Amino acid sequence: MNRFNVKKLGFAFGLTGAIIYLGCMIVMATAGKEGTISFFNSLLHGLDTTSIIRMDVPLSEAFLGLVQTFIIGWLIGACIGGLYNAQIKHRK
Template identity: 85%
Template sequence: MYRLNVKKLGFAFGLTGALIYLGCMIVMATAGREATIDFFNSLLHGLDTTSIIRMDVPLWEAGLGIVQTFILGWLIGACIAAFYNAQIKKQ
């Protein structure tokens, strides 16, 4: 059975999470408050995001958020690969 590369899968998950975070940043920067609320309400199956959408996010905070998202994604991907590999019987 094929073994997963822990570091590569972690990187793929981390980069995917960072790209999604960047997409959210772009939506918020270009769409305006009401369109952003409409977008996330529809994305989250009608959950009302009006009270949690904050449009005045400083650039340093957004940068920190994208780094944290990458790190969490890397850890999640690495754990999935490690758990998957641990279940493979050695031949």
């Protein structure tokens, strides 16, 4: 069985999370508050996001969130890769 490259899998997860985060930023920047609420209400199966949507997010906070999302994604991917590799039986 093939093993995962833990660093590459972590990077792939982190980058995927960052891309999703950027997509969220684009929705918020282009759809306005009502459009954003409507988008996330439908995405979250009708959960009412009205009270948690905040449109006045400073750029520095958005950038920090992007970096944090990448780091968390990287850690998740690396953990999955490491745990997967640990379960593979080595053939000699």
